[in-house]
Amino acid sequence: MTEQFTPEFSRIVKTDELVKGKEKVTVEATENERAELAKRFELISIDSLRAELEVKTASNGEVTVRGPMAARIVQSCVATLEPVPEQVEDTIEVLFSPHVSEEDMPSNPDDLEDLSEAELMALLEQPEPLVDGKIDLGEVVAQFLAVAMDPYPRKDGAEMPDSVQSEEEAEADKPNPFAQLAGLKEQLEKKK
DSSP: OOOOOOOSSOOEEEGGGOGGGEEEEEEEOOHHHHHHHHHHTTOSEEEEEEEEEEEEEOTTSOEEEEEEEEEEEEEEOTTTOOEEEEEEEEEEEEEEETTSOGGGSOSSGGGGTTOOHHHHHHHHHSOEEOBTTEEEHHHHHHHHHHHHSOSSOOOTTOOOOTTOOOHHHHHHHSOOHHHHHHHHHHHHHHHO
8 A cells, every 4th residue: 555645835726716817826934844845855944945936737737837946954964964055946847737647657667678869858848747738836845855955965174074984985985795715725735
């Protein structure tokens, strides 16, 4: 049984209720919602998160969501774990279509393994499914924040401590068990 995901920051828009098929919507996360999103994205904090979006419905039922998103976040430095503040800005642009089913979308990362580069690019350009004429603008903003923030925040001048080894260095330092067996074999042959 699959677990139902409940977004921490949810702002549902019913596209069939849009005036003249177009509406400007401001979505801003509350303190509680920012705290919950910070937990989800493993951040120290999200101090602000806001987007000014235009939601526009086309005659074929497709809906475009477009507009600027801005956030102030604090992450942990990858080298020192000290707080690293970041101003995140991005432009949201997503196309939703009632002609795309959720079954058409990959449900887990394993579904992407056998796809060619051309198939992956086509999938990225495919519209998102519009289910029951509803779009969760809060979740759209949260996903854009997750992609736009620095994946490897580093405090200015921060260096990795000398005591931290890379995986390759750690592997090189491990004794090779086959070399040890070869040495043991030589010793046994000398005793014969």
